[in-house]
Amino acid sequence: MPSLASTPAADPIDALRAIGREFHGRGWSLGTSSNYSVVVSRDPLELVVTASGKDKSSLGRDDFVRVDAGGRVCDGSDRRSSAETLLHCTIAQLVPSAGAVLHTHSPWGTILSGADLPTGQPVGTLRIAGYEMLKGLEGIATHDTHEDVPIFANTQDMEELSARIRGRFAGLDFAAPGRPPVHGFLIARHGLYTWGRDLAEARRQIEIFEFLFECVARSRTLPAARQHQPQ
Amino acid sequence: MPSLASTPAADPIDALRAIGREFHGRGWSLGTSSNYSVVVSRDPLELVVTASGKDKSSLGRDDFVRVDAGGRVCDGSDRRSSAETLLHCTIAQLVPSAGAVLHTHSPWGTILSGADLPTGQPVGTLRIAGYEMLKGLEGIATHDTHEDVPIFANTQDMEELSARIRGRFAGLDFAAPGRPPVHGFLIARHGLYTWGRDLAEARRQIEIFEFLFECVARSRTLPAARQHQPQ
Amino acid sequence: MPSLASTPAADPIDALRAIGREFHGRGWSLGTSSNYSVVVSRDPLELVVTASGKDKSSLGRDDFVRVDAGGRVCDGSDRRSSAETLLHCTIAQLVPSAGAVLHTHSPWGTILSGADLPTGQPVGTLRIAGYEMLKGLEGIATHDTHEDVPIFANTQDMEELSARIRGRFAGLDFAAPGRPPVHGFLIARHGLYTWGRDLAEARRQIEIFEFLFECVARSRTLPAARQHQPQ
Amino acid sequence: MPSLASTPAADPIDALRAIGREFHGRGWSLGTSSNYSVVVSRDPLELVVTASGKDKSSLGRDDFVRVDAGGRVCDGSDRRSSAETLLHCTIAQLVPSAGAVLHTHSPWGTILSGADLPTGQPVGTLRIAGYEMLKGLEGIATHDTHEDVPIFANTQDMEELSARIRGRFAGLDFAAPGRPPVHGFLIARHGLYTWGRDLAEARRQIEIFEFLFECVARSRTLPAARQHQPQ
Numbered sequence: 001m002p003s004l005a006s007t008p009a010a011d012p013i014d015a016l017r018a019i020g021r022e023f024h025g026r027g028w029s030l031g032t033s034s035n036y037s038v039v040v041s042r043d044p045l046e047l048v049v050t051a052s053g054k055d056k057s058s059l060g061r062d063d064f065v066r067v068d069a070g071g072r073v074c075d076g077s078d079r080r081s082s083a084e085t086l087l088h089c090t091i092a093q094l095v096p097s098a099g100a101v102l103h104t105h106s107p108w109g110t111i112l113s114g115a116d117l118p119t120g121q122p123v124g125t126l127r128i129a130g131y132e133m134l135k136g137l138e139g140i141a142t143h144d145t146h147e148d149v150p151i152f153a154n155t156q157d158m159e160e161l162s163a164r165i166r167g168r169f170a171g172l173d174f175a176a177p178g179r180p181p182v183h184g185f186l187i188a189r190h191g192l193y194t195w196g197r198d199l200a201e202a203r204r205q206i207e208i209f210e211f212l213f214e215c216v217a218r219s220r221t222l223p224a225a226r227q228h229q230p231q
Numbered sequence: 232m233p234s235l236a237s238t239p240a241a242d243p244i245d246a247l248r249a250i251g252r253e254f255h256g257r258g259w260s261l262g263t264s265s266n267y268s269v270v271v272s273r274d275p276l277e278l279v280v281t282a283s284g285k286d287k288s289s290l291g292r293d294d295f296v297r298v299d300a301g302g303r304v305c306d307g308s309d310r311r312s313s314a315e316t317l318l319h320c321t322i323a324q325l326v327p328s329a330g331a332v333l334h335t336h337s338p339w340g341t342i343l344s345g346a347d348l349p350t351g352q353p354v355g356t357l358r359i360a361g362y363e364m365l366k367g368l369e370g371i372a373t374h375d376t377h378e379d380v381p382i383f384a385n386t387q388d389m390e391e392l393s394a395r396i397r398g399r400f401a402g403l404d405f406a407a408p409g410r411p412p413v414h415g416f417l418i419a420r421h422g423l424y425t426w427g428r429d430l431a432e433a434r435r436q437i438e439i440f441e442f443l444f445e446c447v448a449r450s451r452t453l454p455a456a457r458q459h460q461p462q
Numbered sequence: 463m464p465s466l467a468s469t470p471a472a473d474p475i476d477a478l479r480a481i482g483r484e485f486h487g488r489g490w491s492l493g494t495s496s497n498y499s500v501v502v503s504r505d506p507l508e509l510v511v512t513a514s515g516k517d518k519s520s521l522g523r524d525d526f527v528r529v530d531a532g533g534r535v536c537d538g539s540d541r542r543s544s545a546e547t548l549l550h551c552t553i554a555q556l557v558p559s560a561g562a563v564l565h566t567h568s569p570w571g572t573i574l575s576g577a578d579l580p581t582g583q584p585v586g587t588l589r590i591a592g593y594e595m596l597k598g599l600e601g602i603a604t605h606d607t608h609e610d611v612p613i614f615a616n617t618q619d620m621e622e623l624s625a626r627i628r629g630r631f632a633g634l635d636f637a638a639p640g641r642p643p644v645h646g647f648l649i650a651r652h653g654l655y656t657w658g659r660d661l662a663e664a665r666r667q668i669e670i671f672e673f674l675f676e677c678v679a680r681s682r683t684l685p686a687a688r689q690h691q692p693q
Numbered sequence: 694m695p696s697l698a699s700t701p702a703a704d705p706i707d708a709l710r711a712i713g714r715e716f717h718g719r720g721w722s723l724g725t726s727s728n729y730s731v732v733v734s735r736d737p738l739e740l741v742v743t744a745s746g747k748d749k750s751s752l753g754r755d756d757f758v759r760v761d762a763g764g765r766v767c768d769g770s771d772r773r774s775s776a777e778t779l780l781h782c783t784i785a786q787l788v789p790s791a792g793a794v795l796h797t798h799s800p801w802g803t804i805l806s807g808a809d810l811p812t813g814q815p816v817g818t819l820r821i822a823g824y825e826m827l828k829g830l831e832g833i834a835t836h837d838t839h840e841d842v843p844i845f846a847n848t849q850d851m852e853e854l855s856a857r858i859r860g861r862f863a864g865l866d867f868a869a870p871g872r873p874p875v876h877g878f879l880i881a882r883h884g885l886y887t888w889g890r891d892l893a894e895a896r897r898q899i900e901i902f903e904f905l906f907e908c909v910a911r912s913r914t915l916p917a918a919r920q921h922q923p924q
Contacts, residue, residue, distance in 0.1 A: 030900045031829040055897070105826055107907050114823070115915050130345070132385055132421035133336055136262035142387050143420065154825055156835050189908075190825035190836065204286070207261045214338050215420075221452050221683070221914050222346050361576070363616055363652035364567055367493040373618050374652065435517070438492045445569050446651075452683050452914070453577050592807070594847055594883035595798055598724035604849050605883065666748070669723045676800050677882075683914050684808050 012038035012048055012100075015199050017059040019102070020050075024057035028104040028210065031055065034191070035082035037101045038199060039092050045069040047101075049088055052080040069093060071158075086158040090165055091195055095174040100199040102206050105191040108213035113151050114189035115217075124151050126186060128212050136208035138201060139179035149209075150185040161187075184209055243269035243279055243331075246430050248290040250333070251281075255288035259335040259441065262286065265422070266313035268332045269430060270323050276300040278332075280319055283311040300324065317389040321396055322426055326405040331430040333437050336422040339444035344382050345420035346448075355382050357417060359443050367439035369432060370410035380440075381416040392418070415440055474500035474510055474562075477661050479521040481564070482512075486519035490566040490672065493517065496653070497544035499563045500661060501554050507531040509563075511550055514542040531555065548620040552627055553657055557636040562661040564668050567653040570675035575613050576651035577679075586613050588648060590674045598670035600663060601641035611671075612647040623649070646671055705731035705741055705793075708892050710752040712795070713743075717750035721797040721903065724748065727884070728775035730794045731892060732785050738762040740794075742781055745773040762786065764851075779851040783858055784888055788867040793892040795899050798884040801906035806844050807882035808910075817844050819879060821905050829901035831894060832872035842902075843878040854880075877902060 016036045023029035034056050037049035047067055050056075054063040066075035069092075071085040082088075088101045112126055128134065129146035137147060150168055155161050165185070172181040183205055184194030192209055196202035247267045254260035265287050268280035278298055281287075285294040297306035300323075302316040313319075319332045343357055359365065360377035368378060381399055386392050396416070403412040414436055415425030423440055427433035478498045485491035496518050499511035509529055512518075516525040528537035531554075533547040544550075550563045574588055590596065591608035599609060612630055617623050627647070634643040645667055646656030654671055658664035709729045716722035727749050730742035740760055743749075747756040759768035762785075764778040775781075781794045805819055821827065822839035830840060843861055848854050858878070865874040876898055877887030885902055889895035 030904050031897045033826060033829060107904065107911065110824065110826070110908050111912050115912065130420050131341065133264060133341070136264060143385050154836050189823050204262045211261050211338065215341050217915065218338065219342050219346065220916060222448065223451060361651050362572065364495060364572070367495060374616050435493045442492050442569065446572050449569065450573050450577065453573070453679065454682060592882050593803065595726060595803070598726060605847050666724045673723050673800065677803050680800065681804050681808065684804070684910065685913060
C-alpha cells in the first residue's frame with residue numbers, strides 16, 4: 001500500500017481541511033459533527049476520511065485516516081476513523097463515479113428531515129420540486145422536475161443503517177449516463193450525505209441542497225392564504 | 232471589433248469577479264447559479280457576460296465572453312456564454328440606459344416568486360408598498376408608493392421567455408425622465424433580474440430588492456392578530 | 463468657525479466611516495440608506511453628518527458635512543447633507559447629553575415598525591418587556607421593566623416629522639439623572655433612530671435594539687399553543 | 694496568592710478575549726452582555742472572570758478580575774467583576790470537573806427560554822429530544838435520548854438565583870462517571886449558562902446548544918399539517 005504522502009491524498013487532506021473551515025463558518029459542521037472523505041484508490045477501494053471526534057473548524061493534517069472498503073483503518077496508524085466511516089464506504093461502493101463524500105449537520109437539513117413525522121419514526125422522502133436551483137445537482141438540466149431525497153431513520157448502528165441504504169438503493173443504476181437516480185440522502189434529525197466525482201462537485205451539491213432545504217422550509221412558514229395578485 | 236483587452240471591458244471583468252465573490256458570500260449566487268453582464272458597446276450592442284457553468288465564488292478572468300445583440304459569442308473564443316445570455320441582451324435592448332445587468336438566485340427571491348400560486352402556474356406581480364427602502368431604487372423619491380415586480384413563469388426556453396418579457400414590457404418607456412416603469416423582474420422559483428446605468432447601480436438595486444424581499448416575506452410570517460398598542 | 467480638520471470632528475469622521483462598513487456588513491445600512499452624525503459643538507450646536515446619497519459600505523472622508531442647529535451646511539462646502547439631517551439636529555437639541563445620533567434601516571426594525579397596523583396609519587408604540595438585554599440601554603438596571611419605543615408614521619417632510627417628534631417628546635426630561643425616558647424611536651416601515659453620549663454608546667444601543675427587535679419579531683412567529691412542560 | 698501573570702491565567706485571558714470576539718461576531722454576546730470565566734485554582738477555588746460592563750467584541754487584558762469562591766475580587770485590583778460572578782462560582786462549586794463557564798445571550802436562547810409561558814412566571818424545562826447533535830454534549834453517545842435544560846426565572850438578585858440553582862441541582866451527581874445530569878441551564882428571556890472541563894469544551898457546548906435551540910425554535914414555526922410523503 002502506498003504511503004499517504006506519496007499519493008494524491010496529500011492534496012485532498014488540505015482540501016478537506018479547507019472544507020471544514022468553510023462549513024463550520026457557514027454553520028453546517030459545528031462542534032465535532034460532520035465527516036468528509038475522498039476516494040484515493042478504486043482498486044482496491046480506499047478512502048481518506050476524517051478521524052473521529054475532531055473539531056471541523058481546525059482540522060490538522062493528522063486528523064484523517066485511510067480506510068479500506070470495509071471501513072477498517074489501513075494506514076498503519078492507531079487513529080480512529082469517524083464513527084460513520086462505513087457510510088462513506090457504502091456510498092463509494094454504490095456510486096462508482098464518487099470521488100468524494102460529504103456529510104454535514106445543518107439547521108435546515110436537521111429540521112426538514114425531522115419535520116411532521118406522524119409516528120415518530122422518520123421514514124420517507126423529502127420532495128423538492130420546481131426550483132431552478134435543482135440544476136445545480138449533477139445531470140439535472142431543467143427546473144421542471146423533482147428530486148426525491150430519501151430520509152432514513154437515525155441510528156447509532158452503522159451496519160444496520162448501511163444495510164438499509166443498500167436496500168433502498170438496490171436497483172438504482174448510478175453508472176447509467178445522464179442524471180443520477182439520487183444525489184444525496186438525509187438521516188432524520190441528523191444531517192445530509194451527498195457526493196460528487198470530485199470534492200468540488202460534492203461541495204457544490206452541499207451548497208445547492210442547503211439552499212433548497214432553506215427554500216422548502218421557509219416556504220412552509222408562509223401562510224397559504226396570502227396570494228399574488230395575478231395579472 | 233476591438234479586442235477585449237483594449238476596451239473598458241478589461242475593468243468590468245474584475246468588477247464582475249468581485250461581484251461574484253461578494254454575492255456568493257451573501258448567499259445570492261451559490262454553486263454555478265446567477266449570471267452577470269456589462270454593456271461594453273452600444274452601437275453595435277455588445278455585452279461581456281459570464282461564461283456558462285462557472286462557480287461564482289471564484290470567477291477567473293477567462294470566465295467571461297463577449298456577445299452581440301443576439302447573444303452570439305463575438306470575441307472569437309470558443310467559450311460558451313451563460314444559458315440565459317439572451318435575457319441580458321433583451322434587457323439591454325429594452326432599457327437604453329442599462330450599462331449592467333445582474334441576475335441572482337437568493338432564498339427570499341426564490342421563495343416569494345413561487346409563493347402561494349393558486350394554479351401552479353406562476354404569473355403575476357409581487358407588489359412592494361410603503362417601504363422607505365423603495366427609495367433605493369433609481370428614481371423613487373418617496374416611501375408612499377409601490378413597485379410592482381413582474382413575475383414570469385420559469386422555462387428553459389430563453390427565446391420564449393425573452394418574447395414574454397418583450398410582450399409585457401411593450402409600451403413601457405424606459406427612456407422617459409424620472410422613475411423607470413420597472414426596476415427588475417422575478418422568474419418564479421428561480422431568481423431576480425435587475426439592471427443599472429452602471430454596475431454600482433445594478434449592485435445597489437440587487438441589495439435593495441433583497442432587503443425588500445426579506446421584509447415582505449418575513450412580514451407574512453407574523454400573525455396578523457397581534458397589533459401595536461395605538462396611542 | 464474652526465475648520466473641520468482642526469476639530470475633534472477629524473476623528474469622528476473615521477469613526478463614522480467604520481460604523482458604515484460595519485453596519486452595511488450586518489445588514490442595517492444597505493445601499494445609500496441610513497445616516498449618522500456626531501455632535502462636534504454644543505454652543506453653538508453643530509453636527510458632522512453623512513452627506514446625502516452615499517453608499518454606507520464605502521464612505522470617504524469627504525462624504526460628510528458640518529451643519530448647524532437648523533440643519534444648514536456650515537462648513538463652506540457645497541455638499542448636500544442627508545435628507546434627514548433635521549432629525550439629527552432635533553434629537554441633539556432635545557437630548558442635551560447626546561454626542562452621537564445613529565439611524566439605521568434593518569429588516570427587523572422595518573418589519574416590526576410596520577406590523578399589524580389596523581388602519582394603515584402607523585402610530586403608536588412598540589413595547590419591549592422583560593428581557594435581560596434591556597439592560598444594554600443606558601440607565602436600565604433590571605429586566606423587570608419595559609421600553610416603549612415610539613413609532614412615528616413615515617413622511618418625506620422632515621419639518622413636519624420633526625414637529626411631531628417634538629410634540630411627542632414634550633414634557634420628557636432627558637436631563638434628569640438615571641434612566642432616560644426614551645432611548646430611541648422607530649419610523650414606520652423605515653428604520654430606527656437612537657443616540658448616545660458618544661458614538662460607542664449609540665452604536666451599542668443600535669446593537670441592543672436590533673437584538674430586541676429580532677427577539678420580539680421571532681417570538682411572534684412561535685405558535686402560542688406550544689408550551690413548556692412546567693415543573 | 695500568586696499573581697495573575699505567573700499562573701496559567703495569563704493564557705486563559707487571551708483565550709477568553711478570543712471567545713468574546715468570536716461570540717460577538719456570531720451574535721451571542723452583543724453590547725456588554727455575557728460573561729465568561731476560567732477556573733484557575735481549585736484549592737482554594739479561584740476564577741478569572743470578565744469585569745463588569747465590558748464590550749465583549751474588544752476585551753482588553755485588563756478587562757478581567759480574579760475572584761474567590763464567594764465571588765469576591767481577590768487580585769488586589771479595584772476592578773468590579775461581572776454582576777453575575779456568583780453564578781460562575783456556584784457552577785464551579787457544584788460541578789467539580791468544570792474548568793470554564795460561559796454565559797451567552799443569543800436570540801434563540803432568549804426566545805425559547807421565554808416562549809409560551811402561561812403565567813408570566815417562567816419556570817420549567819426545555820426538552821431537546823432526538824437530535825444527533827445532542828452527541829456534541831459531553832458524555833452523550835446517542836441521538837435516542839433527551840436533554841432537559843432547566844429554565845430559571847430571571848432576577849437581578851444573584852444570591853437568590855444562586856440558591857435556586859443549588860436547590861434544583863441538589864442531589865445531582867456531577868462527579869459520577871459518564872453523562873453529566875445537566876449540561877447547562879437557561880435563565881428566562883436572558884441567556885444560557887454552560888461549562889466544560891476546559892474552555893474548548895465549554896465553547897463547543899455553547900455552539901451545540903445554539904444549534905439545538907435554533908432547530909427547536911424553527912421547527913415550531915413549521916406548520917404541523919404539512920407532512921412528508923411516507924414511503
